[in-house]
Amino acid sequence: MDPSDQKHFSAFDYVVFALLLAASVGIGLYYALSGGRQRTTQEFLMADRSMRCLPVSLSLIASFQSAVAIIGVPAEIYTHGTQYWFIGCAYILGLLIPARVFIPLLYRLNLSSAYQYLELRFSKVVRICGTLTFIFQMVIYMGVCVYTPAFALNAATGFQLWGTVMITGLVCTLYTTLGGLKAVIWTDVFQTFVMFAGQIAVIIVGVERTGGMSEVWRKVNDGNRLAGLDLNLDPTERHTFWTLGVGGVFLMLSLYGVNQAQVQRYLSARTEREAVRSCYMVFPSLQLALGLSCIMGLVMFARYCGEDFSEKLGSSSRDAMVIYFVMDMLQGLPGLPGLFVACLFSAALSTISSAFNSLATVTMEDLIKPYFPSMSEERATLVSKALATSYGLLCLAMAYLTHLMGDSVLLVALKIFGMVGGPILGLFCLGMFFPWANSIGAVAGLGAGLVGALWVGIGSIVNRSSGAKRLPPSCHINTTAAFQTAIGNVTSRPTWLHRFYSLSYMWYAGFSCLIVILVGLIVSFLTGPMKEGEATPGTVYPLLGKLLFFLPEHMKKKVCCVTPLRPAVSKDETLHVGRVPVLPEIEIHLNVLRGQI
Numbered sequence: 394m395d396p397s398d399q400k401h402f403s404a405f406d407y408v409v410f411a412l413l414l415a416a417s418v419g420i421g422l423y424y425a426l427s428g429g430r431q432r433t434t435q436e437f438l439m440a441d442r443s444m445r446c447l448p449v450s451l452s453l454i455a456s457f458q459s460a461v462a463i464i465g466v467p468a469e470i471y472t473h474g475t476q477y478w479f480i481g482c483a484y485i486l487g488l489l490i491p492a493r494v495f496i497p498l499l500y501r502l503n504l505s506s507a508y509q510y511l512e513l514r515f516s517k518v519v520r521i522c523g524t525l526t527f528i529f530q531m532v533i534y535m536g537v538c539v540y541t542p543a544f545a546l547n548a549a550t551g552f553q554l555w556g557t558v559m560i561t562g563l564v565c566t567l568y569t570t571l572g573g574l575k576a577v578i579w580t581d582v583f584q585t586f587v588m589f590a591g592q593i594a595v596i597i598v599g600v601e602r603t604g605g606m607s608e609v610w611r612k613v614n615d616g617n618r619l620a621g622l623d624l625n626l627d628p629t630e631r632h633t634f635w636t637l638g639v640g641g642v643f644l645m646l647s648l649y650g651v652n653q654a655q656v657q658r659y660l661s662a663r664t665e666r667e668a669v670r671s672c673y674m675v676f677p678s679l680q681l682a683l684g685l686s687c688i689m690g691l692v693m694f695a696r697y698c699g700e701d702f703s704e705k706l707g708s709s710s711r712d713a714m715v716i717y718f719v720m721d722m723l724q725g726l727p728g729l730p731g732l733f734v735a736c737l738f739s740a741a742l743s744t745i746s747s748a749f750n751s752l753a754t755v756t757m758e759d760l761i762k763p764y765f766p767s768m769s770e771e772r773a774t775l776v777s778k779a780l781a782t783s784y785g786l787l788c789l790a791m792a793y794l795t796h797l798m799g800d801s802v803l804l805v806a807l808k809i810f811g812m813v814g815g816p817i818l819g820l821f822c823l824g825m826f827f828p829w830a831n832s833i834g835a836v837a838g839l840g841a842g843l844v845g846a847l848w849v850g851i852g853s854i855v856n857r858s859s860g861a862k863r864l865p866p867s868c869h870i871n872t873t874a875a876f877q878t879a880i881g882n883v884t885s886r887p888t889w890l891h892r893f894y895s896l897s898y899m900w901y902a903g904f905s906c907l908i909v910i911l912v913g914l915i916v917s918f919l920t921g922p923m924k925e926g927e928a929t930p931g932t933v934y935p936l937l938g939k940l941l942f943f944l945p946e947h948m949k950k951k952v953c954c955v956t957p958l959r960p961a962v963s964k965d966e967t968l969h970v971g972r973v974p975v976l977p978e979i980e981i982h983l984n985v986l987r988g989q990i
């Protein structure tokens with residue numbers, strides 16, 4: 394980007410950006426000095442399990458809606474059209490199944506970490522494998538989230554790159570370490586509003602400066618950017634209704650069903666019903682977030698379709714173009730460029746703080762506490778804060794690694810969720826829906842799923858075979874010409890391995906999840922499957938029992954798992970147990986003694 398083209402900030406913009414950071418740190422300080430002053434892990438990591446559904450639902454959205462989506466989705470729409478918008482269809486099942494299956498089952502086990510479930514259902518080894526896989530996934534994802542806003546700003550405005558990365562990382566580490574999960578959730582709430590405000594401002598100004606809605610609509614139509622329903626069944630086709638609407642469900646389940654960051658928010662709700670309601674409330678806001686970023690991509694296309702960006706942006710990718718577009722639109726409107734930068738960093742901070750906090754939680758609950766049972770509360774809280782800080786510093790290092798990845802940031806994030814989140818989803822599904830699965834099967838399944846996912850993921854990067862056909866940036870596309878370029882790419886019959894590497898990354902989650910379940914079941918049956926009723930009560934969901942509802946009771950008993958879920962724990966009962974959460978294993982035996990199961 395040559396300096397003449399770089400857009401600059403007015404002093405007022407810097408003020409708006411600084412206010413955002415100050416507000417976030419302020420909320421962190423408030424929760425460090427109020428309430429229980431973050432003296433117990435129950436408060437620091439679980440917000441005292443006192444949260445209501447509205448803040449939890451806004452925090453659920455903020456956790457996986459970062460600068461990657463704010464920048465990556467408009468760039469995707471500009472380059473490939475609105476096909477990606479169909480991922481919204483995956484939000485229906487992607488939130489209904491967590492609300493009806495995962496939350497009730499996990500909430501009633503009164504866990505602190507999602508991976509405690511794996512020990513209850515399988516063994517400590519499986520729990521540790523799940524925890525380490527989660528840590529691997531979130532550390533890489535955090536790197537992408539810190540790097541994205543800083544890189545894009547640097548490319549479009551010359552903003553100091555690594556200085557911004559450092560500021561983001563340090564501010565985030567500060568308020569997460571100070572205020573714990575309460576601060577993370579309430580800053581998420583504040584940052585979600587800033588995120589929506591920034592996007593809406595850009596869209597309003599962008600439409601007005603591109604000649605109004607009708608003009609935008611006409612250009613988008615002529616530019617063939619409005620994608621219809623593509624029912625092509627080819628799994629190597631990057632974005633179709635099936636890869637987004639069905640493959641996307643597995644992606645959503647891996648995030649909103651079993652990812653620690655989200656499970657921790659469900660468990661921080663004061664009752665199971667609040668947790669389920671917070672999951673339903675995610676749906677409209679997630680659709681709004683998706684819609685805003687897609688519309689931003691369309692407005693950007695209408696504004697620039699004639700121009701080619703190669704000379705302007707030089708080597709930097711389409712992602713930087715979004716910032717260039719925003720700065721171009723908001724130039725001369727003091728405070729608005731600052732608002733959008735605040736929007737970008739709100740999206741980044743709310744995701745990174747959730748990642749820090751969930752990483753500290755699982756490290757403490759799954760990797761430290763089981764080996765130091767006699768550790769005192771204040772020491773455990775201190776260690777948790779030290780973990781949050783150390784993960785903060787680790788994430789800055791990961792940001793540099795992202796620097797080397799080169800792909801579009803949205804692609805990188807979705808591939809990470811598919812390649813690593815998919816196998817974890819498979820592990821939980823194996824445990825919840827298949828009572829015969831045993832620990833050996835679980836570990837073998839997880840290993841096979843990760844190998845399969847990493848093979849196809851890394852293979853596609855090495856072979857550059859996931860490159861999709863870009864629509865030409867011209868405003869008026871006659872479909873035949875576009876069709877010719879598309880056909881032109883087909884070379885000789887691709888080998889099966891080439892086709893394997895060309896699998897759409899939207900299928901990675903589903904593909905790896907199914908591998909884990911298949912291999913897990915096969916190994917379980919080979920090594921002596923578990924019997925019905927052997928599994929810890931409350932850790933198996935009677936899926937087959939519900940699917941085979943038409944069978945008579947004795948037949949269902951023969952087939953398998955009809956054990957009902959544990960009864961919902963009402964508010965007062967939890968209070969009765971006393972706020973100090975008994976270790977789930979002990980609590981379950983207590984319940985058995987009480988005849989509750």
Ligand SMILES: O=C(O)CCCC[C@@H]1SC[C@@H]2NC(=O)N[C@@H]21
Pocket residue numbers: 457458459460461462463480538644645648679682744803806807
């Ligand atoms: O924004 C990010 O940091 C990650 C990219 C989007 C992640 C997935 S896509 C489906 C779901 N909808 C969201 O807004 N985030 C998740």
Ligand code: NA
Pocket residue numbers: 454455456457458459460739740741742743744745
């Ligand atoms: Na976010």
